[in-house]
Amino acid sequence: MRLLYLLIFISLGIGAPLQAQLSKPFKQFSYDLEAGAAFATETQTPFWLRSNQYGMVPQANPFVTLRVNPHRDYRTDSTRRSAFDWAAGAFFVVNRTFGTSQGGTTLLWPEVYAKLKWKQIELSAGRQREVIGLGDSTLSSGFYAWSGNAMPFPKIQLQTHGFISLGFLKHILAFQGAYAHGWFTASYINQAYFHQKQFYVRFGKPHWPLRLYAGINHQVQWGGHADYLKNSPAAVNGSLPTTFQDYLSLVTGRYPDDYSNDRFNSFDGANRIGNHLGSYDLGIEWKTTKFQVFLYHQHPYEDASGLAWQNRPDGLTGLRWLRKSSSTHPLFLKHIVLEYLTTTNQSGEQYSTASKYQGADNYFN
Known part of the structure; x- marks a missing residue:
C-alpha cells in the first residue's frame, strides 16, 4: 500500500536570553519548545514514526502537536561542582487530531521528575523517559525488556549515576545498578505495583580500546484488584497479593511458602508472585582514534x-558503528546500527508441568 506522509517539526531551545529575565530558582532551568504537524494519505500514523516515542505520537492523523520541556540538569562545570547536586524537569505534550472518530485534544506528560545526587549515587522520583539495557539507544528498533513504546509511569528509584569504577581494583572493574518501585496508572486494574532492578558490570579501564559488559534487569508487575478478576482463577475475590511478605518473594524470585492461602491461589503459588520478565545483556566495545564498535545481545x-x-537463540542482537570525527559533507556517514530480533524458540512449543523447564514461554503474555 502506498503511503504519502508529510511531517513538519520546528524546535526551539531557549537558554541564556530567557534565563536572564527569570528569578531564582527558575533561572537555573532551560526551556525547549517544539511544534509540529503531520499529514498522510492514510488515517493511521505509520508504525515507525510512533515507535520508541513513549506514546507521544497519536495513532491517528492528521495531527498537530506542541511540546514544552523545562528542565534543570546536573552541573557540568567542574570548578563549581559539589558532592551534592539536583535536577528536575517536565515534558508536556498537547496533541490535536482531526478528521477521524479518534479526533480531539490530548494532554500528555511523559516526564515530571526530580532527582538528587550525592557523588555517583542518585535518588529520583516521578516519570522519566528511560531505556534500560545494553545497546544503542538512538537508532535501536527498541530494547527487549524496556524500550520507549509506552507512556512512562511514576516510580521511585535509587541508582548509580553511570558506572562506578573500583579503585582498589585499579579501575579495571566498574558497576552500575538501580532499584525501583513504581505504580501502574492503567485503569483496567487498580493499585497495581511495579518492581524493577538492574545490575551491570564493565571490565576494562576507561582508556582501554577493548571493554566487556554484562548484566541483568528484572521487572515484576504485581498486586492490584479489579472487578473482572473476581471470577478469575488468577485472583482471590478480584485481588492479587500485595503484602510485604509477597513483596519479598517477588524481589528474590523465590516460590512463596504456601501453594495457596487467603491472599493468593495456585496461580501465583505455582508461578511465583507477580508477572516477571527481563533480560540478560552482554556487550563488547572496541574503540580506536577514529571510530567505535559495539556488539551487544x-x-x-x-x-x-x-x-x-x-x-x-531468542533475543535482540545488535552491532553499532560510530565515527568519532565530524564533517559538513552531505554524504558523511557517522552512525550505523544493525539489529536482528528473533523470538521463535520460546523454550519449545509445548508446555509441560512434568518438565524441569516448562516451555511455551509466550513472551509478554
Whole structure:
C-alpha cells in the first residue's frame, strides 16, 4: 500500500536570553519548545514514526502537536561542582487530531521528575523517559525488556549515576545498578505495583580500546484488584497479593511458602508472585582514534527456562558503528546500527508441568 506522509517539526531551545529575565530558582532551568504537524494519505500514523516515542505520537492523523520541556540538569562545570547536586524537569505534550472518530485534544506528560545526587549515587522520583539495557539507544528498533513504546509511569528509584569504577581494583572493574518501585496508572486494574532492578558490570579501564559488559534487569508487575478478576482463577475475590511478605518473594524470585492461602491461589503459588520478565545483556566495545564498535545481545527470560538459556537463540542482537570525527559533507556517514530480533524458540512449543523447564514461554503474555 502506498503511503504519502508529510511531517513538519520546528524546535526551539531557549537558554541564556530567557534565563536572564527569570528569578531564582527558575533561572537555573532551560526551556525547549517544539511544534509540529503531520499529514498522510492514510488515517493511521505509520508504525515507525510512533515507535520508541513513549506514546507521544497519536495513532491517528492528521495531527498537530506542541511540546514544552523545562528542565534543570546536573552541573557540568567542574570548578563549581559539589558532592551534592539536583535536577528536575517536565515534558508536556498537547496533541490535536482531526478528521477521524479518534479526533480531539490530548494532554500528555511523559516526564515530571526530580532527582538528587550525592557523588555517583542518585535518588529520583516521578516519570522519566528511560531505556534500560545494553545497546544503542538512538537508532535501536527498541530494547527487549524496556524500550520507549509506552507512556512512562511514576516510580521511585535509587541508582548509580553511570558506572562506578573500583579503585582498589585499579579501575579495571566498574558497576552500575538501580532499584525501583513504581505504580501502574492503567485503569483496567487498580493499585497495581511495579518492581524493577538492574545490575551491570564493565571490565576494562576507561582508556582501554577493548571493554566487556554484562548484566541483568528484572521487572515484576504485581498486586492490584479489579472487578473482572473476581471470577478469575488468577485472583482471590478480584485481588492479587500485595503484602510485604509477597513483596519479598517477588524481589528474590523465590516460590512463596504456601501453594495457596487467603491472599493468593495456585496461580501465583505455582508461578511465583507477580508477572516477571527481563533480560540478560552482554556487550563488547572496541574503540580506536577514529571510530567505535559495539556488539551487544539482549537475551529474554520470563521464567526459569529463560534464566537457564533454554530459549536460545531468542533475543535482540545488535552491532553499532560510530565515527568519532565530524564533517559538513552531505554524504558523511557517522552512525550505523544493525539489529536482528528473533523470538521463535520460546523454550519449545509445548508446555509441560512434568518438565524441569516448562516451555511455551509466550513472551509478554
